[in-house]
Amino acid sequence: MCNTCGCNITPGNRPLVLAEKPKRGLTTVSVLQNLLSNNNHQAEHNRSHFDAAKVLVINLMSSPGSGKTALLEATIKRLGDSLKLAVIEGDLETENDALRIQAQGVPAYQITTGSACHLDAHLIHNALHHISIEGLELLFIENVGNLVCPASFDMGHHRNVVLLSVTEGDDKPAKYPVMFRAADLMLISKTDLLPHLDDFSPDNAKQNLHNLANNTDVIELSAKNGDGLDEWITWLQAEIAAYRLLLDNQQPLRPKVQQDGQLLHEQTDKSKFYPVL
Numbered sequence: 001m002c003n004t005c006g007c008n009i010t011p012g013n014r015p016l017v018l019a020e021k022p023k024r025g026l027t028t029v030s031v032l033q034n035l036l037s038n039n040n041h042q043a044e045h046n047r048s049h050f051d052a053a054k055v056l057v058i059n060l061m062s063s064p065g066s067g068k069t070a071l072l073e074a075t076i077k078r079l080g081d082s083l084k085l086a087v088i089e090g091d092l093e094t095e096n097d098a099l100r101i102q103a104q105g106v107p108a109y110q111i112t113t114g115s116a117c118h119l120d121a122h123l124i125h126n127a128l129h130h131i132s133i134e135g136l137e138l139l140f141i142e143n144v145g146n147l148v149c150p151a152s153f154d155m156g157h158h159r160n161v162v163l164l165s166v167t168e169g170d171d172k173p174a175k176y177p178v179m180f181r182a183a184d185l186m187l188i189s190k191t192d193l194l195p196h197l198d199d200f201s202p203d204n205a206k207q208n209l210h211n212l213a214n215n216t217d218v219i220e221l222s223a224k225n226g227d228g229l230d231e232w233i234t235w236l237q238a239e240i241a242a243y244r245l246l247l248d249n250q251q252p253l254r255p256k257v258q259q260d261g262q263l264l265h266e267q268t269d270k271s272k273f274y275p276v277l
Contacts, residue, residue: 039153042121046156047254049128055136056243058236059155059255061179062163063172064145067189067223069097071163071232072140074223076104078233083240085138088127090119097142107131118149121156137240147172151182151257158253159184159239166190166197170205173212181212182256185219185235192222 050057060068072087079085086107089097098110109131111123119141133139141157143150151160162183164172167190173180180186186209188202206218219235221228246253 039121042125043154043156046121046124046128047158047252050133050139050156050158051247051252053133053136054244054247055133055139056159056240057139057141057155057157058159058161058239059150059157060140060142060161060163061147061150061182062145062165062189063147063168066145066163066165066168068142068145068163069100070223071187071189071221072101072142073104074226074229075232075236076101076106078226078229083138083236084136085140086131086133086136087140087142088119088124088131089142090123090144092117092144113144117144117146118153119143119155120153124155124157138236147176147179151179154255154257157255158243160255161185161187163187163189164205166193166200166202168200170200170202171208173205173208177212180209181214183209183214183216184256185217187232188218188220190222190224191220191227192225 047057060072062068069089076085087098087101087109089095089101089108089110091097091110091112092114093112095110095112098108101108109127111119111127113119113123124141141155160182162179162185164170164186166188173186186205188205191202194200194202202218202220209216209218217235219228219231221232223229243253
């Protein structure tokens with residue numbers, strides 16, 4: 001994917017590319033490295049804003065159709081007014097998901113990326129001009145549906161949560177290790193469908209995750225019938241408490257950003273976006 005899709009260039013960082021003046025000896029790889037460096041700098045800037053507001057930011061990642069928005073809707077209903085939260089949505093096109101969240105009475109802002117298959121720190125920074133984080137306790141970033149690139153970009157968030165739907169196959173952690181190595185929590189979603197599927201084993205999915213040397217927690221849940229939602233809410237509350245304790249002790253909380261994923265993006269051929277002289 002990264003060799004052809006041009007996913008390093010997003011509406012957020014495109015001005016940085018256009019601002020570069022071509023000069024002899026400047027390679028595509030060095031341009032991409034500069035983009036990643038700028039992204040990481042912007043991510044730290046974003047995180048400083050989140051930490052000043054004491055809002056925990058969770059990056060939700062999965063393939064398309066794994067149930068991220070449905071999970072957020074169910075989470076909002078389960079929490080009621082006990083927790084102040086907002087959502088930043090990422091999709092290539094449409095504002096459908098943001099409208100679904102807003103219908104639950106929660107602030108939501110939609111980022112449309114065009115062709116970019118992930119969100120980055122610049123896009124999140126731009127979104128913060130449209131959604132207030134003051135008074136929030138929790139901010140969800142629902143990333144673009146993609147099991148590769150979102151895990152490679154720090155946006156200033158604190159935790160990565162990866163959804164694996166029972167309709168996808170229990171071998172996905174083995175097939176997409178960059179994404180699942182980055183998980184601070186794996187959610188096995190749509191478990192209400194398990195009685196109708198004989199080729200998905202939650203135990204196999206967990207083992208494939210743990211084979212990546214990631215012993216993070218796994219929660220099985222269904223946004224449709226509510227199974228597992230209490231455990232999910234408990235995890236969120238514990239993470240907020242742990243985050244506040246770190247802030248009190250002036251200790252940072254940063255996500256797992258996969259270096260092998262960043263290397264893929266540094267080595268991508270993006271000459272169609274930038275001339276190599």
